[in-house]
Amino acid sequence: MLDERKAAILRAVVEEYIDTAQPVGSAHVVRSSGVQVSSATVRNDMATLEQEGYLRQPHTSAGRIPTEKGYRFFVDNLGEPATLRRSDAVQVRSFFEQAHGELERMLQDTSRLLGDLTSYAGVVVGPAVTETTIRSIQVVGLAPTAALVVVVLSNGTVEKHHLDLTDGGPALAGGVGEERIAASTARLAAHLNGSTRSAVAAVPASGDAVVDAVCELAVRSLRADGGDEPDQVFVGGTSRMARAFDALETVREVLGILEQQYVVVTLLRDVLDRGLQVAIGTETGMENLADCALIVSPYEVDGETAGSIGVLGPARMDYPQAMAAVAVVGNRLSRRLTEG
C-alpha cells in the first residue's frame, strides 16, 4: 500500500496528466498536489512509484505518466466520486423527461447523451432478448402469400418477422384467408403468450391444416431469427471520441471495434461479468484497446438487469466525471424503462 504522500503524488500526476496529456514532472507535482516537500523529495517518491509500477517514464529525463496500475489505483482509492456538473444534470433530466417514441430510438439517443456528457464514445447495449417473455403475438396478412408475425416482448421491444407463405407446403398453396390468419393469431397467442422468448415451443395441432401450417411457419421464424439474434448495440459520440485521441491510428482502431456490434456486446458483458465497473487498458481484454478505458454499468427494467451502457475513451479519461455520468444515466434509464 502507498503511504499518504505517495498517494497524493500519484493522484497529482494522474490528474494533471488527464488534464494536459503531458508527462508530469516533480515541480508540477509540488505546485499542484499540496504536499509540503521539496521537488527532490517528490522525485525520490516518484522513482519509487515507478519501481512499483504505478508510473513510467516515456524517456529518461522526461516527466512521469501513469501506468495501467496507476490509473487503477487512482480509480479504486483516490478518485473522489464526482457529481455531475449542474448543467449536465439538467441535461440528463430533461433528456429523460422528453424521451419518447420507440425504444430503439431512445437507446440510440441515450448513447449520444453519454457521448455528450463525457466527450467520449457512448455505448448502449439493448435489453437482452433471451430473458424476455412474449406479451403479445399477432399474425398480419400482407398479401395472399405473405404475412408478418408481430411479437411484443415484455421489455417493450417489438419484433417482426416476414413469413413467406409459399414455404408452407401444400396446405397453403391456395393462399390464406383473413379468418384463417385470425385463427392462427388466436392459437399462437393462446400457446405462446407468457413464455420466454428464447424457449418458444411448438404449437400443438389444431385439426385445421392451414392454421397449423401458418403456426408452424411462425414458430419456425421465431426460433430461427430470434434465439441467436445478437443484442442491439447503439453507439454515439464517435466524433467527440476522436477528439480525445491524438493518434489517427488509435482512432481507426477504436472505430473499427465500435463498428462490430458483436464485439461490443461481448466486451461489455465480459467486463461486467468480471465484476468491474471500470476496465483500463488490457483489463478490457482487447489488445487494440490498450490505450483506452471503458466504464460500464448495467441497467434494469422492472428490477431485472436488462442491458448495459458504457463509455469508451482514452485511458487518460476523466474517471470521476465519466463514472458519475454513466451511473446517473444508468439509473435514469432504468427508471424510465421501468415506469414505461
Next chain:
Amino acid sequence: MLDERKAAILRAVVEEYIDTAQPVGSAHVVRSSGVQVSSATVRNDMATLEQEGYLRQPHTSAGRIPTEKGYRFFVDNLGEPATLRRSDAVQVRSFFEQAHGELERMLQDTSRLLGDLTSYAGVVVGPAVTETTIRSIQVVGLAPTAALVVVVLSNGTVEKHHLDLTDGGPALAGGVGEERIAASTARLAAHLNGSTRSAVAAVPASGDAVVDAVCELAVRSLRADGGDEPDQVFVGGTSRMARAFDALETVREVLGILEQQYVVVTLLRDVLDRGLQVAIGTETGMENLADCALIVSPYEVDGETAGSIGVLGPARMDYPQAMAAVAVVGNRLSRRLTEG
C-alpha cells in the same frame, strides 16, 4: 472543352493522384498516360490546365493536384464506367441472398456492405415514412393503463407507439378491458387501413366513450410521433473511411457530420434534388466536406423511389469503382425490397 491530349493528361493526373495521394509531376504523366510527347510539352499543357482551373499546385515546384473542377471533368467525361471486381460482385450477390430479418437490420447491414466495397463510409437512408400507406393497425394491451399501437406500413416497416391510458381523460379512468381494446383495434383498422401515413384522419365517434377515447389517443400518437419523424439513417464503415483520410481533423469533422442523422438525410436529399449522382467538395453544399466527395443513388420499392444510399469518402476517391458499387447495391436493394 479540352483537346484530346489535355484530357489524357488530366485523366493521368487524377488517376495517379487518387492512387498515391502525391502531387503528380510531368514525368509521371508521360510515363503513365500514354501520350507520346515530351515532359516539356506536358508541362506546358499542365500550366494551361492550371490556368483553366482543372489543376492546382500545392506549392511552386511541386507536382499538380486536381481541383474540384478537375475531378468533376474526370467524372463527367473521362471516367470509364467500371464494373465491380468479380469478388465484390459475388459478395453483393450473396449478401442480398442471405439478407433476412428486419428491414432496419438489413439497411444497417447494407450500409456496412457499401463501406466494405468502397473502403469509404456507407450511408443508407431508410424508406421515407410520409409516402407509405397503413396496411394494418392494432392496439395491444400491456397493462390496465398501458397499451401499444402497432402499425404495419406498406414499406414493411413496423411502427409502435406507447399509449399511456391515464392520459385518456375520465372515460379511461377505470382501465380498459380486453374487449374494448379489440373493439378499438377494429375501429381503427376500419377507418385507417389504406390511408397514407402522413394523413391520418380522426376516427368518428362510435357511441362507446371508452373506445372513442382509446382511438383518439392512438390517432394522436400517430400524428405526434409520425408526421415529422426524421427518416432513419444507417452509417457503416466509418473505420475504413478514417483510413482514407490522413488528417485527424478531417476525420473528426466527417464523423461529426455522419452522427447527425438529420444533416445526413438533408445532404443526400439535396444532392439528389439537384439531379446529381456525384457531389464533389463544395458541391455537397457543406463547408466541412470540402475535401470529400459523395456518391448517391435512390432506391425503389415497387417502382417508387423509397430512399437513398450513398458513399462518403475523400475527394480523391476511386470514382469509377465507387459509382459502380453504389449503382449495383442500389439496384439489388430495390429488387430485394420490391420482391419482399
Next chain:
DNA sequence: GCTGGCACTCGGTAGCATCGAGTGCCAGAG
C-alpha cells in the same frame, strides 16, 4: 528523512547545407 545543489540526459527547436523532384521559359528544330 528531507533538502539544496549539481551533473547529466535527451527530446524539441532552430539554423544551415544539401538534395532532388518539379517547374517555367527559351531557343531551335520540324
Next chain:
DNA sequence: CTCTGGCACTCGATGCTACCGAGTGCCAGC
C-alpha cells in the same frame, strides 16, 4: 505553329549540428 531539349530556379524534405530547458538521479549536509 508546335514540339523538344536544355537550363536556371524553387522549395519541400532530409539530415546535421548546436543549443536550450525540463526533468532526472544522486550526494552531502542539515
